[in-house]
Amino acid sequence: MMNAIVFSGVGETTYMKVPKPQIKKADEVLLKIEAASICGTDVHILSTPPSYPATQGIVQGHEFVGRVVEVGADVTSLKVGDRVVLDPNVFCGECYQCKKGNFNMCEEVYVLGITDNGGFAEYTVAPCKMCVKISEDLPAEVAIFAEPLTCVVSAVNKVRLLPGESVLVLGAGPIGLYFTMLLKANGAGKVIVSEVNPKRAEYALKAGADRVINPNEVDLVEEIMKETDGHGIDVVAEAVGTLIQTAIDCVRPKGKVVLFGMDSSMRPEVDQFKIVRNEIELYGSFIGLNTLPATVALMESGLIDLQQLITHKLPLKDFNIGLEAMRDGSALEVILYPESDENE
Ligand SMILES: [Zn+2]
Numbered sequence: 490m491m492n493a494i495v496f497s498g499v500g501e502t503t504y505m506k507v508p509k510p511q512i513k514k515a516d517e518v519l520l521k522i523e524a525a526s527i528c529g530t531d532v533h534i535l536s537t538p539p540s541y542p543a544t545q546g547i548v549q550g551h552e553f554v555g556r557v558v559e560v561g562a563d564v565t566s567l568k569v570g571d572r573v574v575l576d577p578n579v580f581c582g583e584c585y586q587c588k589k590g591n592f593n594m595c596e597e598v599y600v601l602g603i604t605d606n607g608g609f610a611e612y613t614v615a616p617c618k619m620c621v622k623i624s625e626d627l628p629a630e631v632a633i634f635a636e637p638l639t640c641v642v643s644a645v646n647k648v649r650l651l652p653g654e655s656v657l658v659l660g661a662g663p664i665g666l667y668f669t670m671l672l673k674a675n676g677a678g679k680v681i682v683s684e685v686n687p688k689r690a691e692y693a694l695k696a697g698a699d700r701v702i703n704p705n706e707v708d709l710v711e712e713i714m715k716e717t718d719g720h721g722i723d724v725v726a727e728a729v730g731t732l733i734q735t736a737i738d739c740v741r742p743k744g745k746v747v748l749f750g751m752d753s754s755m756r757p758e759v760d761q762f763k764i765v766r767n768e769i770e771l772y773g774s775f776i777g778l779n780t781l782p783a784t785v786a787l788m789e790s791g792l793i794d795l796q797q798l799i800t801h802k803l804p805l806k807d808f809n810i811g812l813e814a815m816r817d818g819s820a821l822e823v824i825l826y827p828e829s830d831e832n833e
């Protein structure tokens with residue numbers, strides 16, 4: 490048996506003993522979890538009513554770092570002892586979308602830690618094809634960012650930013666901060682972040698923003714026009730889920746908007762005329778597509794300082810402390826360390 494955080498009912502988790510998982514398919518590996526982190530999605534899963542669907546009874550946790558302790562019969566690219574991060578969105582490889590290469594749109598997808606057992610535990614099982622090896626030198630406290638970061642790398646990949654171009658990031662939660670770091674590292678000129686929470690505004694500056702604007706205090710669109718001589722921003726990244734119109738009002742004609750935030754309960758009004766008249770390029774971006782190896786290379790390069798975003802390090806049994814901190818906005822990255830009981 491092992492300790493795990495189980496999604497036990499609406500808005501509820503239980504720290505409990507569950508059977509240690511076993512390899513069932515020949516392409517799977519058994520991982521001993523080094524560290525896991527709480528994602529905004531976990532908060533949505535555990536809200537009442539849930540604002541993100543998940544399967545009750547599963548071990549939660551889709552962001553984790555692990556070491557391979559056993560491999561299935563068909564596994565050739567990983568061996569016992571390897572450290573890995575992984576994309577928890579397990580695609581089938583055979584459906585219409587997968588055959589078109591759109592693995593992030595798989596029609597038969599299952600997700601470790603959301604629809605199936607994940608990493609808030611001592612061990613988990615994952616298909617080898619979802620894992621990417623990391624070096625022994627990469628601290629778990631950096632590697633833990635792999636899953637959210639690969640999604641943002643995928644989004645950044647879409648906008649093809651030119652060196653020196655101006656960027657506006659809407660929202661400075663973890664995703665907005667990754668956008669800030671990545672676009673800066675990608676050669677952005679002026680990076681402006683819009684955020685209402687003063688604590689998060691501070692982090693945005695640390696993450697490389699040149700200026701943070703509080704849209705509750707000043708007119709964001711007016712400020713953006715002042716900052717850009719009335720032209721508008723080259724690239725806008727939306728990390729909130731409801732601000733598409735703000736993005737359209739701030740971007741320059743023929744500029745690019747990448748929409749990343751999601752809120753299924755909202756139907757924001759959109760000025761279609763402006764999108765057409767100004768030939769604004771809009772990109773929706775959902776999870777990651779083939780960007781995990783690049784993300785690992787990025788983390789191993791040390792190009793961006795991710796560890797500054799860690800606000801909490803807790804034993805797995807204190808999951809609820811971390812969850813509360815995520816809920817009240819005082820946490821950015823909460824890292825959980827699984828514990829085993831002696832003499833088992
Ligand atoms: Zn996540």
Ligand SMILES: [Zn+2]
Nearest residue numbers: 581584587595
């Ligand atoms: Zn598929």
